Amino acid sequence: MDLSNLTIHQINDLLKCREVKSVDITDSYIKRIKEIDPIISAYLYNDFEEALSNAEDADKIIQKNSDFPYLTGVPLSIKDIFLIKGKRTTCASKILDNFISPYDATVIKRLKKNNYVFIGKTNMDEFAMGSSTENSAYKITKNPYDLNRVPGGSSGGSAASVSADLCAGSFGTDTGGSIRQPASLCGVVGLKPTYGLISRYGIIAFSSSLDQAGVIANDVLDAAIMLKAAVGFDEKDQTTRKLEIKNYPEIVKKADKLTMKGLKVGIPVEFFSEGLDPKIYLKIMEIKDLLKGLGASIVDISLPDTKYSVAAYYVIATSEASSNLERYDGIRFGSRFNEDKNLQSLDELYKKSRELGFGKEVKRRIILGTFALSAGYYDAYYKKASLVRKLIIKNYKDSFNNVDIILGPTSPTPAFLIGEKMSDPLSMYLSDIYTISINLAYLPALSLPIGAVENPTKKGGVLPVGLQLISPWATEERLLSVAKVIEDEVKFREKYTPVM
Numbered sequence: 382m383d384l385s386n387l388t389i390h391q392i393n394d395l396l397k398c399r400e401v402k403s404v405d406i407t408d409s410y411i412k413r414i415k416e417i418d419p420i421i422s423a424y425l426y427n428d429f430e431e432a433l434s435n436a437e438d439a440d441k442i443i444q445k446n447s448d449f450p451y452l453t454g455v456p457l458s459i460k461d462i463f464l465i466k467g468k469r470t471t472c473a474s475k476i477l478d479n480f481i482s483p484y485d486a487t488v489i490k491r492l493k494k495n496n497y498v499f500i501g502k503t504n505m506d507e508f509a510m511g512s513s514t515e516n517s518a519y520k521i522t523k524n525p526y527d528l529n530r531v532p533g534g535s536s537g538g539s540a541a542s543v544s545a546d547l548c549a550g551s552f553g554t555d556t557g558g559s560i561r562q563p564a565s566l567c568g569v570v571g572l573k574p575t576y577g578l579i580s581r582y583g584i585i586a587f588s589s590s591l592d593q594a595g596v597i598a599n600d601v602l603d604a605a606i607m608l609k610a611a612v613g614f615d616e617k618d619q620t621t622r623k624l625e626i627k628n629y630p631e632i633v634k635k636a637d638k639l640t641m642k643g644l645k646v647g648i649p650v651e652f653f654s655e656g657l658d659p660k661i662y663l664k665i666m667e668i669k670d671l672l673k674g675l676g677a678s679i680v681d682i683s684l685p686d687t688k689y690s691v692a693a694y695y696v697i698a699t700s701e702a703s704s705n706l707e708r709y710d711g712i713r714f715g716s717r718f719n720e721d722k723n724l725q726s727l728d729e730l731y732k733k734s735r736e737l738g739f740g741k742e743v744k745r746r747i748i749l750g751t752f753a754l755s756a757g758y759y760d761a762y763y764k765k766a767s768l769v770r771k772l773i774i775k776n777y778k779d780s781f782n783n784v785d786i787i788l789g790p791t792s793p794t795p796a797f798l799i800g801e802k803m804s805d806p807l808s809m810y811l812s813d814i815y816t817i818s819i820n821l822a823y824l825p826a827l828s829l830p831i832g833a834v835e836n837p838t839k840k841g842g843v844l845p846v847g848l849q850l851i852s853p854w855a856t857e858e859r860l861l862s863v864a865k866v867i868e869d870e871v872k873f874r875e876k877y878t879p880v881m
């Protein structure tokens with residue numbers, strides 16, 4: 382039996398009735414990774430020994446107990462931005478090439494408590510800066526639906542690893558769209574929770590007021606299961622909130638069509654602007670009609686200030702990044718590039734390490750952010766962007782006085798070709814035009830695969846399309862329930878399979 386194309390809840394069912402062992406499941410993922418990953422390049426590295434030993438531990442727990450956490454014995458991949466004690470964490474950067482994590486991120490600690498199986502670290506854009514995973518210093522990940530196309534980014538390795546069945550689920554991070562956009566491009570579910578719901582402790586910082594860990598999964602119930610395992614207050618991250626932990630999986634299981642009756646669904650005019658692929662527009666409209674048919678009321682809304690979100694984001698995110706990345710100087714943190722023994726001063730050592738350690742996009746962001754924060758420019762850039770952020774927060778708040786949930790596209794286009802946007806940073810930045818404002822507003826959002834469009838460069842091929850759902854602060858259960866109802870209607874997993 383091929384055990385590597387199951388959902389987490391299916392794996393859990395099999396383990397519960399002791400039909401298979403976690404070791405068998407893990408073994409089948411390992412076989413598939415060995416066969417397929419040399420083509421997809423979703424992983425930066427795997428640790429099969431560790432995976433099998435985690436699986437054996439899980440099997441012992443399963444033997445002894447009839448009740449065990451959902452993730453027990455489930456092989457998951459982890460974006461290479463999370464610290465795992467004793468393991469290499471590179472953030473896909475040369476500057477962290479030989480960095481071994483001294484401790485576990487809180488998310489990892491929680492996963493270990495749930496007896497998960499660690500199967501490998503996934504590729505990403507360097508320091509999570511990018512939308513295609515092409516900014517990785519190590520390799521280019523391919524989209525499992527078309528090997529000539531990008532998987533999206535920055536959690537592209539995570540999305541590709543779930544889509545190509547190289548793990549059962551993946552943890553990623555989302556600062557401006559990095560979970561939702563790759564999930565959309567790879568035909569999987571991506572959930573970026575409310576800021577503060579999951580601890581950022583032990584996750585390498587890019588932009589601290591925007592970064593949020595989240596999940597990439599095969600279906601909505603799996604996303605709920607993974608979310609529940611990771612959430613909760615953490616005294617090591619002062620931005621986490623003491624919120625009631627909801628039983629997301631049980632809530633999702635109860636979601637049904639009837640609950641759509643009377644649901645107020647907001648359609649923001651700004652999310653259907655020029656630049657949106659007309660075929661994606663039509664797909665989103667099909668879902669709007671579907672919800673209407675189920676008794677939801679559709680409300681046209683406006684989020685007028687979201688048109689400034691990309692601009693505000695690239696001031697705030699680069700400013701925070703320039704400060705967060707200051708620590709990589711080749712002495713306190715980061716590889717020291719001192720082969721050149723002629724270096725005359727400490728300053729030269731810093732410069733050399735940063736020059737050789739960081740890639741082009743990271744340097745571009747550090748320069749932009751340093752400029753935005755410099756004396757005399759602070760008011761014109763950072764302060765102004767923060768004011769715009771407040772307006773965006775208010776736009777959403779006002780809208781949620783009238784609607785329960787907001788619906789739109791995740792990405793303006795399906796997966797683009799490798800190399801297509803690399804020479805034009807602005808067009809790359811626009812890939813996140815529909816996702817960025819949500820991070821600025823600290824809100825939760827989910828990308829759900831709802832169908833596919835024809836692949837223009839591959840006869841008979843298709844490219845997945847993602848729908849984005851946005852809900853008020855800390856209402857992930859609403860997002861998940863609505864997504865589950867749509868998922869049951871569109872049956873994406875039954876209709877589409879990647880080429881790899």
Ligand code: GLN
Pocket residue numbers: 509510511512534535554555556557558559560587698813
């Ligand atoms: N693509 C966006 C950027 O390049 C968002 C990245 C992210 O969410 N980490 O910054």
